[in-house]
Amino acid sequence: MDVKEAIAKRRSIRKYQRKEVSADLIREVVDAARLAPSASNAQPCRYYVIKDDETKERLKENQIFQQDFVYQAPVLIVCCSDVQSYRQGVKGWSEENEHRALRDLSIASAFLVLRATELGLATCYVGWMKKDKIKEVLDLPRSYMVPFVVAVGYGNEKPGPLPKRSMDEVLLYVDGQRK
Numbered sequence: 701m702d703v704k705e706a707i708a709k710r711r712s713i714r715k716y717q718r719k720e721v722s723a724d725l726i727r728e729v730v731d732a733a734r735l736a737p738s739a740s741n742a743q744p745c746r747y748y749v750i751k752d753d754e755t756k757e758r759l760k761e762n763q764i765f766q767q768d769f770v771y772q773a774p775v776l777i778v779c780c781s782d783v784q785s786y787r788q789g790v791k792g793w794s795e796e797n798e799h800r801a802l803r804d805l806s807i808a809s810a811f812l813v814l815r816a817t818e819l820g821l822a823t824c825y826v827g828w829m830k831k832d833k834i835k836e837v838l839d840l841p842r843s844y845m846v847p848f849v850v851a852v853g854y855g856n857e858k859p860g861p862l863p864k865r866s867m868d869e870v871l872l873y874v875d876g877q878r879k
């Protein structure tokens with residue numbers, strides 16, 4: 701599968717087979733994220749992988765996610781970005797570093813989900829969650845932001861086509877001319 705195919709094939713999948721995802725495959729998808737670009741090559745992203753029922757149960761007890769499918773996913777990759785990774789500009793937690801950390805994580809996670817698609821895995825970004833509470837439950841450093849997790853498994857649904865904006869709507873300039 702080439703990148704174009706993976707982009708076209710990827711969909712948000714919220715139903716999964718009861719089939720384990722191997723540790724090797726998880727390493728492969730995280731490796732794709734590891735190689736992504738980041739501002740000043742700061743590489744702020746970290747991935748906390750959850751596969752065990754005990755941790756999922758703790759997340760459930762703390763009502764971290766509002767949608768039940770998330771607890772059913774075989775794997776949850778908690779996507780973290782350390783806002784203290786940037787040497788330039790304001791140190792520590794600032795609005796600018798928050799933007800940097802979020803940008804870098806968004807790009808890296810896109811690599812992750814596309815590689816997962818290539819490997820035959822289904823994914824779904826989950827941003828609807830208690831973002832501070834999950835840090836507490838997983839005992840993550842204070843300097844990490846956790847804007848979303850990615851649920852991963854073998855898909856058990858085939859969603860129909862979704863309306864996407866046309867090229868005419870999204871492409872503002874082409875060949876130096878405003879359309």
Ligand SMILES: Cc1cc2nc3c(=O)[nH]c(=O)nc-3n(C[C@H](O)[C@H](O)[C@H](O)COP(=O)(O)O)c2cc1C
Pocket residue numbers: 710711712713714767824825826827828829848862
């Ligand atoms: C940053 C982000 C957060 C998302 N959060 C959720 C979520 O909390 N729950 C959910 O069911 N889907 C979530 N989604 C999935 C979107 O609903 C989905 O990408 C969108 O409807 C387009 O569908 P597609 O991914 O199949 O193209 C999220 C997607 C992104 C990019």
